[in-house]
Amino acid sequence: MKRPFYPIIVVLAIVSMLLAGCARPTPAPPTATPVPPTATPVPPTATPVPPTPTPVPEVDEFAVLANYIAEKFAGWTPVITADEVYENLTDGDTSNDPFILDVRKPESYAKGHVPGAYNIFWKDIVKEEYLSKLPKDRKIVVYCYTGHTGEIAATVLMLLGYDAVNMKFGFMGWSLNDEALDQPRFQGPAGYPVETEPHPLTETYAQPSWKTGESDPVAIVLARAREVFPNMTPVIEADALYENLTDGDASNDPFILSVRKPEDYAKGHIQGAYNVFWKEVPKPENLAHYPADKPIVVYCYTGHTGQAAMAALALLGYNVVNLKYGMMGWTEKDEVLAQPRYAVATAPDYPIETEPHPLP
Numbered sequence: 140m141k142r143p144f145y146p147i148i149v150v151l152a153i154v155s156m157l158l159a160g161c162a163r164p165t166p167a168p169p170t171a172t173p174v175p176p177t178a179t180p181v182p183p184t185a186t187p188v189p190p191t192p193t194p195v196p197e198v199d200e201f202a203v204l205a206n207y208i209a210e211k212f213a214g215w216t217p218v219i220t221a222d223e224v225y226e227n228l229t230d231g232d233t234s235n236d237p238f239i240l241d242v243r244k245p246e247s248y249a250k251g252h253v254p255g256a257y258n259i260f261w262k263d264i265v266k267e268e269y270l271s272k273l274p275k276d277r278k279i280v281v282y283c284y285t286g287h288t289g290e291i292a293a294t295v296l297m298l299l300g301y302d303a304v305n306m307k308f309g310f311m312g313w314s315l316n317d318e319a320l321d322q323p324r325f326q327g328p329a330g331y332p333v334e335t336e337p338h339p340l341t342e343t344y345a346q347p348s349w350k351t352g353e354s355d356p357v358a359i360v361l362a363r364a365r366e367v368f369p370n371m372t373p374v375i376e377a378d379a380l381y382e383n384l385t386d387g388d389a390s391n392d393p394f395i396l397s398v399r400k401p402e403d404y405a406k407g408h409i410q411g412a413y414n415v416f417w418k419e420v421p422k423p424e425n426l427a428h429y430p431a432d433k434p435i436v437v438y439c440y441t442g443h444t445g446q447a448a449m450a451a452l453a454l455l456g457y458n459v460v461n462l463k464y465g466m467m468g469w470t471e472k473d474e475v476l477a478q479p480r481y482a483v484a485t486a487p488d489y490p491i492e493t494e495p496h497p498l499p
Contacts (some may be wrong), residue, residue: 198354201346201349203359207359209421212417212418215297217294218290218307219280219305220307238274240257240279240280241258241310242282243321248495252319252491253492254492256496261288264296265364265365275300275302278303279293280303281304281306283309284309285325286306286446287309287373287461290447291447291450292305294446294450295360295364298454299361307441312481313489315483319491325464325468331381331409331470334407334409335408338411340413342428344430347457363454364454367454374446375436376463395409396412397413398417399439399466399477401416407474417444429457434459435459436459436460437452438461440467440478441480445462
């Protein structure tokens with residue numbers, strides 16, 4: 140009889156249990172400590188540096204103004220005769236009539252003026268309230284008493300862009316009415332000596348020092364005119380100049396500049412005078428020869444182009460004055476004057492009026 144397998148099965152079960160209890164458990168894989176990702180380094184933000192501004196070159200205002208005046212002088216006719224003005228006003232065509240500007244004092248204007256003329260005193264001409272009343276699309280004929288301050292006003296107006304011209308000999312050249320003229324009329328030359336020895340310009344000087352802060356030439360003209368007009372002395376009489384030159388003190392003698400044509404300067408000039416034609420006075424190569432630290436007396440034929448040159452030099456910063464009536468007031472020699480002389484006997488006597496005309 141066969142033994143049953145039961146004991147064997149029991150033994151095997153016990154052995155299996157023992158083996159299971161003795162077996163080591165398979166360790167769980169260790170949990171890795173998470174490593175944070177390495178951050179991509181961010182470069183530090185640089186402090187912004189403002190761009191270096193490009194330096195603006197400083198404007199040489201003196202050179203800008205000098206070149207501008209020389210350019211404008213080159214194409215300008217500074218005077219018109221009373222005969223030409225009268226012919227224009229009476230030609231039956233009012234469309235071509237000029238705007239006539241009397242730059243004498245208001246009380247003189249009230250005593251008599253060219254028909255239709257408006258009135259602004261010459262020193263006030265550059266004030267905005269008056270400039271805004273003047274037309275830029277019409278010729279302006281300026282006049283004063285004898286032609287001098289009228290030329291200053293016409294010169295500055297021309298440089299400011301107006302079509303301006305001065306009436307030769309001023310109201311004196313228009314009317315024989317002495318009451319309306321309201322100033323002494325030209326009585327004739329003083330008869331002072333002249334010389335023919337030339338005086339070349341050889342010395343050089345530093346230019347005047349001033350600044351307006353402007354860069355446009357027209358703006359510079361306006362700023363300079365407003366600065367110099369209030370204290371400007373426009374003329375010196377022949378007697379005063381002669382007395383200065385003959386007082387025995389050469390240290391106070393002015394620098395004398397004849398602005399007539401070279402061929403007329405050669406015929407005779409004031410003793411010691413230099414010569415530069417008026418249109419060329421403001422050219423930089425000539426300006427280098429004028430002293431900024433000494434009075435300058437300018438003169439021409441009858442006082443007009445000398446006054447234009449004087450106005451230019453005053454705007455440029457020179458201590459300058461014009462000889463009243465020019466060589467006409469200095470010498471009796473007609474061949475030296477080299478231009479027609481003013482004379483009451485041949486002067487016109489055109490109509491005048493006293494009716495005022497408010498500025499438009």
